[in-house]
Amino acid sequence: MRIALGIEYEGRNYAGFQRQNEKNSVQGELERALSSIADEEVLLQCAGRTDAGVNATGQVVHIDVTKERNDRAWVMGTNTMLPKDIAVTWAKHVPDTFHARFSARARRYRYILQNTLYRPGVLSHGLSVYQGNFDIEKMQTAALILKGEHDFASFCGADDETRSTYRCVHFLEVSRHGPFIVFDIAANAFLNHMVRNIVGSLLMVGSGSREITWFEEVFKACDRSKAGPTAKPGGLYLVDVTYPFEFQLPQRDYIGPLWLP
Numbered sequence: 001m002r003i004a005l006g007i008e009y010e011g012r013n014y015a016g017f018q019r020q021n022e023k024n025s026v027q028g029e030l031e032r033a034l035s036s037i038a039d040e041e042v043l044l045q046c047a048g049r050t051d052a053g054v055n056a057t058g059q060v061v062h063i064d065v066t067k068e069r070n071d072r073a074w075v076m077g078t079n080t081m082l083p084k085d086i087a088v089t090w091a092k093h094v095p096d097t098f099h100a101r102f103s104a105r106a107r108r109y110r111y112i113l114q115n116t117l118y119r120p121g122v123l124s125h126g127l128s129v130y131q132g133n134f135d136i137e138k139m140q141t142a143a144l145i146l147k148g149e150h151d152f153a154s155f156c157g158a159d160d161e162t163r164s165t166y167r168c169v170h171f172l173e174v175s176r177h178g179p180f181i182v183f184d185i186a187a188n189a190f191l192n193h194m195v196r197n198i199v200g201s202l203l204m205v206g207s208g209s210r211e212i213t214w215f216e217e218v219f220k221a222c223d224r225s226k227a228g229p230t231a232k233p234g235g236l237y238l239v240d241v242t243y244p245f246e247f248q249l250p251q252r253d254y255i256g257p258l259w260l261p
Contacts, residue, residue: 001066002096003074004249006089007046007059012125012234013085017050017059026050026086030061033081037074038065045100047241048107051193053233055126058108058240058252062100090250098247106170108186108240109195111231116179127180128235134206136176142205142215143172143183146198153222155201157193157230165191165222174202186240193230201228 007030015023019031027044034042047060069077074091082088097103112127114120119129146152149168156165170186183199201218204210210228218227243249 002064002094004062004094005091008057008087008089010085011054016052029086033078036081037077047100047104050238054236056238059238060100060241103243104241106186106188106242110237110239111183111199112235113181114179115181128232132207136174139174139202139206142212143174145216146172151222154218154227155194155197156191196231199231204228
């Protein structure tokens, strides 16, 4: 039987999603807990591997098991075995044609920064802090350059092993909510560090240290060394993964952190 599960986690205590030898990972914790409930060794597949320190509210995984459990048992039982910063939010029996990674049509990330002089106390691990004045309109104008299918080599991490750096960005919106600046981006797939590298360059435009024309030239250069710095990991969330309607996967009531729409 194939089971799809929705996963939420805070990434600061993990060396990334992917299982790693001698390092704590989200995948490792999930497989340990799921294996206990399944009463057999479980290996999972995920929609997208997030980096160290990156969070998720909409990660999707699937597992193959031989023993029957109802969907509620997969959620409630697994959560009793997981650390407090990882949770299963839903589970559903799916056909063998479903694959958490290869069936996905789009992924959506949200990057949240607090634009204040002081660091937060209550939300200290849910976002990153950037000081200074940022022009939202200029960043949004620059962001529109990325829409569509392009070569995103300028925003690709050096350790990315993907053969092609072409991706299709469906939308990228920059908005302000009081002291928070939010970058909302969806694409068919993402390169390693792609979102954080894009945000880092957009922040240079927003701060006035670089112009929109610079951002466009950097994008066309397909050269990571010409782009801005990688944004901090703490404010990044995988908030949604889109699948064909035929699988009828559960939908969350919110996208991303609860304190923002």
